[in-house]
Amino acid sequence: MFRVLIVTTERKRLEKFAAGLAGQPDVELSWAGSGNAAIAMVKSSPPMAVFIDEELLDMTGLELVKRILPINAMISTVILSELEPAAFHEAAEGLGIAARMPPQPTAEEATRLIHRLKKLAFTPHTP
Numbered sequence: 001m002f003r004v005l006i007v008t009t010e011r012k013r014l015e016k017f018a019a020g021l022a023g024q025p026d027v028e029l030s031w032a033g034s035g036n037a038a039i040a041m042v043k044s045s046p047p048m049a050v051f052i053d054e055e056l057l058d059m060t061g062l063e064l065v066k067r068i069l070p071i072n073a074m075i076s077t078v079i080l081s082e083l084e085p086a087a088f089h090e091a092a093e094g095l096g097i098a099a100r101m102p103p104q105p106t107a108e109e110a111t112r113l114i115h116r117l118k119k120l121a122f123t124p125h126t127p
Contacts, residue, residue: 001026001027001028002026002027002117003028003048003049004047004049004051004114005029005030005032005042005049005050006050006051007032007050007051007052007064008031008052008053008080009034011033013104014051014104016106016107017105017109018110019110020108020110021051021110021114024114024115035056035057035058035064035067036059038050038052039067039071042072042075043071046072046075047075048076049076049077049078049098050076051101052077052079053079054081054082054083061079062079062092065077065079065092065095069096077095077096078101079092079097079099080101080102080103080104081101085100098120099113101113
């Protein structure tokens with residue numbers, strides 16, 4: 001099972017994206033409305049990937065990534081951001097973020113990204 005967490009205060013805006021994720025085989029989708037709620041979920045039942053809005057009520061998306069890293073650095077994180085790629089790279093450098101997506105991604109974008117993340121998660125690593 002590929003567990004996915006979406007962290008947003010605007011659930012309705014991400015319904016199509018969520019439907020694209022949930023429509024994939026072996027994907028279990030959860031929601032959190034704040035950074036602190038997401039942290040509690042990551043600690044209790046770690047997802048394989050977390051999709052995070054750029055701005056939350058209690059912290060920024062990048063702050064949430066910084067707080068997830070010490071809990072479990074193997075969780076793939078994706079930020080939904082309006083920043084241009086160069087500006088995003090500058091702001092997120094060193095955080096190991098898997099991808100940046102637009103603030104209102106489509107179901108098709110969800111499908112493409114979840115396939116990519118599944119490949120990364122299930123690729124055997126050889127020493």
